Amino acid sequence: xxxxxxxxxxxxxxxxxxGFDYIEPPVQQVFDDDGFSLLQKNTSxxxxxxxxxxxxxPGSLPVVGPDVQIEAVGDYLRKAFLRIESLGGEIVVFGSGxxxxxxxxxxxxxxHRQLFTFLNLAAEAAGDRIKVVIExxxxxxxxxxxxxxxxxELCDKLNWRVGLLADLYHLTQETEPWTDLLPAxxxxxxxxxxxxxxxxxxxxxxxxxANGYRKRVSLEDNGKLLNRTPETEKRSVLEAGLALLxxxxx
Numbered sequence: 722x723x724x725x726x727x728x729x730x731x732x733x734x735x736x737x738x739x740g741f742d743y744i745e746p747p748v749q750q751v752f753d754d755d756g757f758s759l760l761q762k763n764t765s766x767x768x769x770x771x772x773x774x775x776x777x778x779p780g781s782l783p784v785v786g787p788d789v790q791i792e793a794v795g796d797y798l799r800k801a802f803l804r805i806e807s808l809g810g811e812i813v814v815f816g817s818g819x820x821x822x823x824x825x826x827x828x829x830x831x832x833h834r835q836l837f838t839f840l841n842l843a844a845e846a847a848g849d850r851i852k853v854v855i856e857x858x859x860x861x862x863x864x865x866x867x868x869x870x871x872x873x874e875l876c877d878k879l880n881w882r883v884g885l886l887a888d889l890y891h892l893t894q895e896t897e898p899w900t901d902l903l904p905a906x907x908x909x910x911x912x913x914x915x916x917x918x919x920x921x922x923x924x925x926x927x928x929x930x931a932n933g934y935r936k937r938v939s940l941e942d943n944g945k946l947l948n949r950t951p952e953t954e955k956r957s958v959l960e961a962g963l964a965l966l967x968x969x970x971x
Contacts, residue, residue, distance in 0.1 A: 733763035743772035751804040773812035780819030784839040785832040798846040816856040818863035844882035854884035859894035884909030890943035906933035914944035
């Protein structure tokens, strides 16, 4: 199992020093020319690949609701995926809560059809080398696809042309049973918050590995632990998070 951390190009050196297996930047960084150049430079210089990417769409590019511009979405995806592939990226996380939020009064049935259309478009644009994975998000972040069970059902309908992600933070917020993770080998990617008392990180990883999960796990600061940590102590938090995951998966 590979262990990575969500972050940007300016954090590549630190993550490489600490011993992470990969970095997971936001897609917006590759869409920006300067961000893309810096990511190219630093991943090469410090020998830490960007194997996964998150936050596929900005909130200004909705895929459900009355303001969808599907041609603009397609153009965005093709440019982003071309650059992601050039960096060696294999996983792209579709969280993007604002972009997939159903506006008040908008028909839910229409929104679900729009989402289905978007995911087919994303799978086509990604091609064979990149896997777009659906990230279920808690209700505080979106009102569409909040549970792993819901996202798994949609993956089935799409014949798994897109994949599935499980995030311990969102599972915890939604109190979703861990049985919804099974079969775990069907998961394509995993996010965990930095270990603290609110999240059963070690037990979560044990359940996944015991049920066949062998892919990537990315630390992501959804619990805002790093935001509450003094700058001088952030390295220690990163080290502790990585050490715990290494211990559990060994």
